[in-house]
Amino acid sequence: MGSLRMTLQTQLVLRALLEDPAKERYGLELCELAGLPSGTIYPILARLEHVGWVESTWEDPALHEGAGRPRRRFYRIAEDGAEHARDALARAYRGRKQPLPGWAARPINGGGVS
Amino acid sequence: MRARRRLAPRPNKRRCALPSLEGLLAVVRMHHPHADTSLIQHAHDEAAVWHAGQTRRSGDPFLTHCLAVAAIVADLGMPPPVICAAVLHDIDDTPCPAGRVTEHFGQEIADLIAAVRAARIGAIPLTALHLHTARPPTLQPTREEAVLAIRLADRLHNMRTIAFVAPARRYLVARETRDVIAPLARAAGLADVSRELHDLSSAALQPASTPSAVTTRMLAMLTLLLPTRQRARWREEWHAELAALPTRRTRTRFTLRVLLSTPRLSWTLRRAAFRERRW
Numbered sequence: 462m463g464s465l466r467m468t469l470q471t472q473l474v475l476r477a478l479l480e481d482p483a484k485e486r487y488g489l490e491l492c493e494l495a496g497l498p499s500g501t502i503y504p505i506l507a508r509l510e511h512v513g514w515v516e517s518t519w520e521d522p523a524l525h526e527g528a529g530r531p532r533r534r535f536y537r538i539a540e541d542g543a544e545h546a547r548d549a550l551a552r553a554y555r556g557r558k559q560p561l562p563g564w565a566a567r568p569i570n571g572g573g574v575s
Numbered sequence: 576m577r578a579r580r581r582l583a584p585r586p587n588k589r590r591c592a593l594p595s596l597e598g599l600l601a602v603v604r605m606h607h608p609h610a611d612t613s614l615i616q617h618a619h620d621e622a623a624v625w626h627a628g629q630t631r632r633s634g635d636p637f638l639t640h641c642l643a644v645a646a647i648v649a650d651l652g653m654p655p656p657v658i659c660a661a662v663l664h665d666i667d668d669t670p671c672p673a674g675r676v677t678e679h680f681g682q683e684i685a686d687l688i689a690a691v692r693a694a695r696i697g698a699i700p701l702t703a704l705h706l707h708t709a710r711p712p713t714l715q716p717t718r719e720e721a722v723l724a725i726r727l728a729d730r731l732h733n734m735r736t737i738a739f740v741a742p743a744r745r746y747l748v749a750r751e752t753r754d755v756i757a758p759l760a761r762a763a764g765l766a767d768v769s770r771e772l773h774d775l776s777s778a779a780l781q782p783a784s785t786p787s788a789v790t791t792r793m794l795a796m797l798t799l800l801l802p803t804r805q806r807a808r809w810r811e812e813w814h815a816e817l818a819a820l821p822t823r824r825t826r827t828r829f830t831l832r833v834l835l836s837t838p839r840l841s842w843t844l845r846r847a848a849f850r851e852r853r854w
Contacts, residue, residue, distance in 0.1 A: 489816050489829075499816075499825070500832030503809070504839040511847040520815075529742070530819070534812040 465512050467553040470497060474505050475546045478515065478538045485518070485535035506536055514542030593635060594642035602649040603658060610655050614680070615645075618662040621679065625669035632739035640732060641665065647728035651765070657721045660687040664725055667692060690718060691725045696756065723759075727768055730756050734775040749779035790817060790830045797834060800841045802848055809840075 465471065477494035478486070488506065492499045509515040516539045520532040538546060596619045600612050622641045629637035645661040653661075659680055666676060666688065677685040716724070734752055737745050753776035760769035794813045798806040813833060820826045 487816070487819075488812065489819055498828075498832055499820070500829040501836050503812075503833070504836050504843050507840055507843045507847075511843065525815075531811065531815040533815045533819075534808070 482538045482543050485537045487533040593639045599646045602646050618659040625671040643732045644728045651724050660684050661725045690722050694722045696726050737779050749776040752776035797837045800837050
């Protein structure tokens with residue numbers, strides 16, 4: 462199990478994967494969940510896969526052949542990757558001066574709008 | 576042609592009313608003002624009974640197809656017996672007992688329906704055909720002309736509703752229509768029918784929603800930046816993602832973003848491979 466630099470995008474991808482750790486998701490679906498532009502997620506997934514936090518498999522032929530489309534690559538948080546990912550996210554969160562959008566309650570008076 | 580478009584509307588334009596008996600009779604009266612339409616009404620009632628409960632892939636009642644085909648045939652100037660055969664051209668696919676059509680509509684119409692079903696459309700000799708729309712009402716069509724008119728009308732209506740057919744079958748039907756049927760219609764003197772068949776089949780053969788060769792090839796080329804052993808996997812993965820995107824714009828955007836992120840992916844993969852080798 463290796464370590465990796467927790468960029469903002471990496472954190473968003475991990476958060477998306479941890480939302481439902483048992484569920485397998487394909488790249489475009491993860492992009493949407495993480496709020497990242499389509500097509501930018503693959504280097505992050507490759508890195509997460511390399512350190513062993515994420516595992517990927519090809520889609521079951523029964524599913525894609527039935528739907529008449531090419532098979533998808535599915536990603537899921539690895540069994541022992543979830544703990545590492547949560548730890549890393551917590552460390553990154555503590556280390557941040559400003560919370561990620563949606564992670565903390567917004568100010569009641571909507572501060573920042575002038 | 577203009578009259579046919581108005582009276583035998585394309586069902587995929589949902590605003591238009593579905594083909595009806597009234598619409599069909601209006602076309603018949605336009606071409607044969609003094610014709611006895613009771614036989615056509617009888618054919619309609621018979622088709623309505625036997626096709627009851629059957630639907631087209633579009634979800635419309637199957638009877639709408641019979642009426643649309645008959646309206647096209649009527650608009651080609653065919654006389655009432657041929658129009659009856661058009662209404663009943665798929666009756667053999669129903670539980671209708673053999674002999675019932677002969678009993679109700681006579682041997683001539685029953686034989687014509689059988690000939691329509693049996694005919695190999697490419698084998699019909701074109702030399703004796705005079706299927707132009709301005710045919711005089713008194714001129715009786717030959718058996719070959721009647722068969723060809725019904726088969727062409729059947730194909731024309733099927734092509735108008737081809738959007739509801741599964742892609743593999745749609746491709747086969749559209750290719751045959753473009754390469755065989757549309758030229759045949761032109762040779763038979765039906766330029767309007769031929770043009771519409773050609774337009775519909777060409778549109779079905781070049782759907783706008785599949786990834787273009789350019790984006791697919793571009794993604795395949797991008798994988799050349801990746802380590803050799805990884806190329807096939809990413810090419811396949813991106814190909815599947817591309818197929819899931821609905822519009823050309825989203826596919827282009829996806830391809831450009833993959834283009835921008837590929838150097839980083841390449842670096843990640845190469846570094847990982849290097850570390851594995853070192854350990």
